[in-house]
Amino acid sequence: MKKVMVIxxxxxxxxxxxxxxxxxxxxxxxxxxxxxxxxxxxxSGSDWCAPCIKLDKNIWQSAxxxxxAATNLVLERADFPKKKQNQLEADLKKQNxxxxxxxxxxxxxxxxxxxxxxxxxxxxxxxxxxxxxxxxQLLNSFIK
Numbered sequence: 600m601k602k603v604m605v606i607x608x609x610x611x612x613x614x615x616x617x618x619x620x621x622x623x624x625x626x627x628x629x630x631x632x633x634x635x636x637x638x639x640x641x642x643s644g645s646d647w648c649a650p651c652i653k654l655d656k657n658i659w660q661s662a663x664x665x666x667x668a669a670t671n672l673v674l675e676r677a678d679f680p681k682k683k684q685n686q687l688e689a690d691l692k693k694q695n696x697x698x699x700x701x702x703x704x705x706x707x708x709x710x711x712x713x714x715x716x717x718x719x720x721x722x723x724x725x726x727x728x729x730x731x732x733x734x735x736q737l738l739n740s741f742i743k
Contacts, residue, residue: 618665620676622691624698631673631716637742638718639672642703642710647681650726651709661731672738679708713741 621627624640631638641659643651658664668674677695680686687695702720703710713721722741727734 618659618668618674620674622676622678622694624675624694627673627675628716628718631714634673635716636671636673637721638675638714638716639668639738640675640677640698640702640712640714642677642699642708642712643679644708645678645680646685648708653728654709654711654726657728658731658734663731664735667735671742677703711738713738 621630627638630636641654643655645651645655677698678687679695679699686692699706701718702712702714707725709726711724713723715721722738724737724741727737729737
């Protein structure tokens with residue numbers, strides 16, 4: 600019984616710190632408008648880009664960023680995996696390519712773009728070897 604309680608407790612805690620990365624940009628824009636929040640759009644190569652993987656591990660997965668993002672941002676990930684087993688469905692791949700045409704013409708990975716709820720670029724950055732606090736401060740400098 601004790602083990603079950605511990606497992607349930609850990610599961611509930613993990614739900615509180617889970618991120619809500621979305622992959623449908625139209626829904627993200629609607630959510631950003633209704634919640635009056637900016638959009639954090641990340642261009643990532645999840646299975647081949649070392650800085651993308653570091654950004655995910657060191658910043659996106661940190662408890663501090665998860666807490667910040669839950670109340671301040673709507674999250675969209677445009678992933679561009681290369682390995683065959685990680686390929687995206689055709690419609691998602693097409694959407695991500697369209698987002699790249701609009702917001703990442705230079706093909707920078709990772710690229711982090713802060714947008715207002717209408718899709719206007721407020722700021723861009725990439726991987727930085729900084730703490731989650733410093734990264735959040737950088738993102739906030741775009742939002743003002």
